[in-house]
Amino acid sequence: MPYTVTVRDHMMIAHSFTGEVFGPAQRLHGATFVVDATFGADELDADGVVVDIGRASAALAEITGSLTYRNLDEEPEFAGRNTTTEVLCRVVADRLADRVAAGELGGGSPSSLTVTLHESHIAWANYSRSL
Amino acid sequence: MPYTVTVRDHMMIAHSFTGEVFGPAQRLHGATFVVDATFGADELDADGVVVDIGRASAALAEITGSLTYRNLDEEPEFAGRNTTTEVLCRVVADRLADRVAAGELGGGSPSSLTVTLHESHIAWANYSRSL
Amino acid sequence: MPYTVTVRDHMMIAHSFTGEVFGPAQRLHGATFVVDATFGADELDADGVVVDIGRASAALAEITGSLTYRNLDEEPEFAGRNTTTEVLCRVVADRLADRVAAGELGGGSPSSLTVTLHESHIAWANYSRSL
Amino acid sequence: MPYTVTVRDHMMIAHSFTGEVFGPAQRLHGATFVVDATFGADELDADGVVVDIGRASAALAEITGSLTYRNLDEEPEFAGRNTTTEVLCRVVADRLADRVAAGELGGGSPSSLTVTLHESHIAWANYSRSL
Amino acid sequence: MPYTVTVRDHMMIAHSFTGEVFGPAQRLHGATFVVDATFGADELDADGVVVDIGRASAALAEITGSLTYRNLDEEPEFAGRNTTTEVLCRVVADRLADRVAAGELGGGSPSSLTVTLHESHIAWANYSRSL
Amino acid sequence: MPYTVTVRDHMMIAHSFTGEVFGPAQRLHGATFVVDATFGADELDADGVVVDIGRASAALAEITGSLTYRNLDEEPEFAGRNTTTEVLCRVVADRLADRVAAGELGGGSPSSLTVTLHESHIAWANYSRSL
Numbered sequence: 001m002p003y004t005v006t007v008r009d010h011m012m013i014a015h016s017f018t019g020e021v022f023g024p025a026q027r028l029h030g031a032t033f034v035v036d037a038t039f040g041a042d043e044l045d046a047d048g049v050v051v052d053i054g055r056a057s058a059a060l061a062e063i064t065g066s067l068t069y070r071n072l073d074e075e076p077e078f079a080g081r082n083t084t085t086e087v088l089c090r091v092v093a094d095r096l097a098d099r100v101a102a103g104e105l106g107g108g109s110p111s112s113l114t115v116t117l118h119e120s121h122i123a124w125a126n127y128s129r130s131l
Numbered sequence: 132m133p134y135t136v137t138v139r140d141h142m143m144i145a146h147s148f149t150g151e152v153f154g155p156a157q158r159l160h161g162a163t164f165v166v167d168a169t170f171g172a173d174e175l176d177a178d179g180v181v182v183d184i185g186r187a188s189a190a191l192a193e194i195t196g197s198l199t200y201r202n203l204d205e206e207p208e209f210a211g212r213n214t215t216t217e218v219l220c221r222v223v224a225d226r227l228a229d230r231v232a233a234g235e236l237g238g239g240s241p242s243s244l245t246v247t248l249h250e251s252h253i254a255w256a257n258y259s260r261s262l
Numbered sequence: 263m264p265y266t267v268t269v270r271d272h273m274m275i276a277h278s279f280t281g282e283v284f285g286p287a288q289r290l291h292g293a294t295f296v297v298d299a300t301f302g303a304d305e306l307d308a309d310g311v312v313v314d315i316g317r318a319s320a321a322l323a324e325i326t327g328s329l330t331y332r333n334l335d336e337e338p339e340f341a342g343r344n345t346t347t348e349v350l351c352r353v354v355a356d357r358l359a360d361r362v363a364a365g366e367l368g369g370g371s372p373s374s375l376t377v378t379l380h381e382s383h384i385a386w387a388n389y390s391r392s393l
Numbered sequence: 394m395p396y397t398v399t400v401r402d403h404m405m406i407a408h409s410f411t412g413e414v415f416g417p418a419q420r421l422h423g424a425t426f427v428v429d430a431t432f433g434a435d436e437l438d439a440d441g442v443v444v445d446i447g448r449a450s451a452a453l454a455e456i457t458g459s460l461t462y463r464n465l466d467e468e469p470e471f472a473g474r475n476t477t478t479e480v481l482c483r484v485v486a487d488r489l490a491d492r493v494a495a496g497e498l499g500g501g502s503p504s505s506l507t508v509t510l511h512e513s514h515i516a517w518a519n520y521s522r523s524l
Numbered sequence: 525m526p527y528t529v530t531v532r533d534h535m536m537i538a539h540s541f542t543g544e545v546f547g548p549a550q551r552l553h554g555a556t557f558v559v560d561a562t563f564g565a566d567e568l569d570a571d572g573v574v575v576d577i578g579r580a581s582a583a584l585a586e587i588t589g590s591l592t593y594r595n596l597d598e599e600p601e602f603a604g605r606n607t608t609t610e611v612l613c614r615v616v617a618d619r620l621a622d623r624v625a626a627g628e629l630g631g632g633s634p635s636s637l638t639v640t641l642h643e644s645h646i647a648w649a650n651y652s653r654s655l
Numbered sequence: 656m657p658y659t660v661t662v663r664d665h666m667m668i669a670h671s672f673t674g675e676v677f678g679p680a681q682r683l684h685g686a687t688f689v690v691d692a693t694f695g696a697d698e699l700d701a702d703g704v705v706v707d708i709g710r711a712s713a714a715l716a717e718i719t720g721s722l723t724y725r726n727l728d729e730e731p732e733f734a735g736r737n738t739t740t741e742v743l744c745r746v747v748a749d750r751l752a753d754r755v756a757a758g759e760l761g762g763g764s765p766s767s768l769t770v771t772l773h774e775s776h777i778a779w780a781n782y783s784r785s786l
Contacts, residue, residue, distance in 0.1 A: 002259050003256070005254070006254065006256070012418075012424050013423050021578075029406055029461070071407070084573050086529060086568055090527075121777075122403070132652075138647050144291055146276075155330070156331050158332060159332075160276050163295075165383050175610055178541075179608040188646070200286035202289070251274070252514065253514075265483075266518060269515060306479055309414055309477070310475035344702060347660070348699055383663070385661065387659060398741060398780045402777070440677070441736065443780070448676075450777070534775045536685055538670075539669075549724050552726040556687040558776050644665045
């Protein structure tokens, strides 16, 4: 996409992983995820934006607000799944995509979305999809 | 592009926006834009670079220098346009592309350019184009 | 102070400076200030905190909210003063100190405050005071 | 202290807080703490250092390793205490101080220590003590 | 690639460049390269990851460990080549690709790799390839 | 000091260390040092600044310019000394102090100076002195 706009928020969750590959991360632990949502578009709208940054930030904050300060192991929607950084990137992206489809971000018609979750200063993940 | 090189600079401008979507940003305000210019190429030149970092930095500094410490609302070239972060990404990218076309960056033949403007620690935008 | 807690916010303002030393910054321009407020205390309160991060963030957001998206040259309180980064550090710190004195931050009794304003990736300023 | 040296590591923990002031953070959640340990000294040793960065990093890694990938609510040493960012700064600092006292950092005689824990891109805390 | 995971490490090397375009960088000097390795995949594996972050970090650390604390001008493999930031991106990427091909990263089948080397706070480079 | 102002620059040098404690860093290697110079003052001058940021940046750039793109092992002034991060902090600070004493920073009378050198994303050092 020629144009993109990114907004940042964060969430603080507990979880554990199933699978020997995860080593000590099989224990209940936690993470701060700094969350970046990047909206892409071929053209700017009449106001000169991809999406309104205020609305995009508000939409992202509602999603991080629905996940933060929780133990994801106890959330029914994640039952039987590892809530890895990659998986949570997709969860946030799909929820944001639903909000875009519902018209919550107003004018503009972004056609792609990338969500990045930073789990520390030395590791992060992305998930990209079309809108 | 397999190879890219990025250089960073910044500019400090005043402006206002037209359009109710902008809310309080319709008032005259300002921004520091941290500006990243990313040049892409399929192959490195004989020296082993995409572009010379020194020349690329100098070219970018001339462009940020032509915009910084100004009220963009009073610059004739922006009359009637919102100088959003996205729009300014394109302005910087197009000016840099002109300099590449004029041979100012020397050897090497980058074929793509992405300009990122960071408007705060929680929001930034990109514009990408071919060269 | 043995203990400190810091919260971060930002504001985007226009202004100009008076004085030849400022060179091109005498023109109307602008800045994004990333604002850090650091509260210091000798001891933690019964909850184990210097100040409640939620309340501290809310207090800081009200102050940045009263300054952002404005042309400081037109704000009566700054008439005849240069709103340099250093000066604005003190403005934010003194307003936060008033809120602490008014009990807005709840329990805990921080005794010092430092406010840092980052004007770009290569320049920032501090102002420190007691509470 | 005229001279300081800082090394960085991180840890990923789950915990919950007791006290109404914590709002939703009373629920079990988690955090990535990026941990900075700053050693201060009046003079450099004969090698020209405050502490050996390799040894300091190793000592810090052992401490973060003893805390990471755990639910702090179930660690006996934290029973009945809120493991706030401030409290954990002190825990890490006191453990590092014990290692310095035990001679684990080799030559040099740092006389002060500050530990900073970053809980997100917008909040962090410090604890400082003498050695 | 819809999914990516990135891990970060660093290395500290000496080198010099041949070619007038490099100006003072023709002299023997040095750099800290902060190295990011980004693995991309179309799908997550059964554990919900692109690659295991622990194994990916270990593989990257072995590669940076084979380059760090060296004068690259004296390493036979770089004889007659400029070890520019771009060139070193490819060196790290190709070595990582060999380790992926050798099965060192375990399950998962990443299909692309991008390596970023940051040479300072204002300049960095990328090299991308398929796996 | 109640007020401080900081400016940032960088330098890229080669060097080696003498002393077993340095392990592989006894070999010729290199570093990018991101250099922060922090000037402190009790009061602002008549313009509302601690020091002019433009002049402070220029003074710092001349000092980093005198060190960058060099092998410090071959600089006579460092003969017989380890140019550790801590030692180089002092070198930069003392040179900046000389420039302040010579009046190069113009009006204002900063009374303290701290120089920070970041050698990587996980290690940095400070040296502080009075002016």
